[in-house]
Amino acid sequence: MGLSSLQLDAFFAAARALNFSQAAETLHITQSALSQRIKALESDLSLTLFTRLPRGVQLTEAGARLLRYCQARSSMEEELVEQLTSKESGLGGSLRIAGYSSIVRSVLLPALAPLLRDNPNVQAHIQNAEIRELPELLLTGNVDLIVTDTPIQRADIETIELGHEEYVMCQSAKAAGSDQRYLDHDPSDTTTHRFFMAQGRVVPEYQRAFLDETYAIIDGVAAGLGKAVLSRHLIARDKRIEVLKYKSMRTNVVMQHHKQPHYTGLQRAALTALASKCPGLLETRD
Incomplete structure (x- = not known):
């Protein structure tokens, strides 16, 4: 039928x-x-x-x-039309990826930049979302691929490890700030709580303040607005930030997409670029 x-x-x-x-x-x-x-x-x-x-x-x-079938059909149609009608060589079509804030700017964009520069006909949509929002974006078909530290556990989802983030407790290197105020994204952000739990001791009472973007939190720490748990690869070279003597917390970073029988040339190129370049970008370089 x-x-x-x-x-x-x-x-x-x-x-x-x-x-x-x-x-x-x-x-x-x-x-x-x-x-x-x-x-x-x-x-x-x-x-x-x-x-x-x-x-x-x-x-x-x-x-x-x-x-998912309709999306695959649409992607293949886009690729075919691009190949038939474009006077330029290279890849075409749409690429929709979502990740969380400490990854998108520092890892995904540098990893994909050469591919996107070399293929100007690609229409890229790379969006930033809270980690808790990423599964829904993939499962509802709003994006083709997510990068997360909290993988979806489903048989029809392909998971590829990209490396890990090392989280450390940070404070301003110069500005005096509150010893008991900690910066998170929003009230549902559990990063600080999970970090204290990972220390293997009773979680202390602490005040919270919220800055809804990772780089705003980094600037807030530098300005002495409070301490924060941050990924080491983001602040390794930032002289404004001091790393405190806590045990670091490591989380795995993976990319996930729906398993499918056929991948377009663009999809294969994007997966290859992310798998090959993200591990190095996640490494800490002092």
Whole structure:
């Protein structure tokens, strides 16, 4: 049984927007027409692809699998059109990657920069997200690949180790600050608590302040606004920062993507670049 392109296009638009009204606008059809195409697809497959919510929809497990197929089909189509129509050599297509703040700027961008410079037709979308948000971005198809220190444990997810981060306790080398104030991203950030737990002793009481970006936390520490647990590779050469004598905490860094039978040339090149260059970029160089 073949799948209707019109029905798949309707499903793909709705799966990306998770909103039938927005998807219909994207396809320039009525919401009723979009709903009919999706119902016909569900009927042909004898599957439910969406569950309705008070606002919008969410994918079922079957819907998530079909979304990955649509994404793979779209990526291969982009690559083929680029090869057929471009007068320039090199790779084309879209590359969607998400990582957390201490990795994106210091590791992902340098690792991917040569690939992106050499292939100007690639449309890259590299986004920064909280670690807790990364699994949802991958599982809902909003990105093709994530870099995280908290891997998704699923058989259909490929996991590739990139190295590790070494976290250390830091304070300002010059500015006097509070001995009991510690800087985190937000109230749900557990980095400081986990660091104290890793010391193998009772977690002390401490005040918290929040700066919602890793490099803002580094600047806050340098300015004496408080202490913070930071990845050593980010502050190794920063003379404003002093590392305190605590046992360091190491976390593994991995990249994850959905397993699939075919990878485009761009996807293969990106995976190779990250696997080969990220380990060196994560190493600490004083």
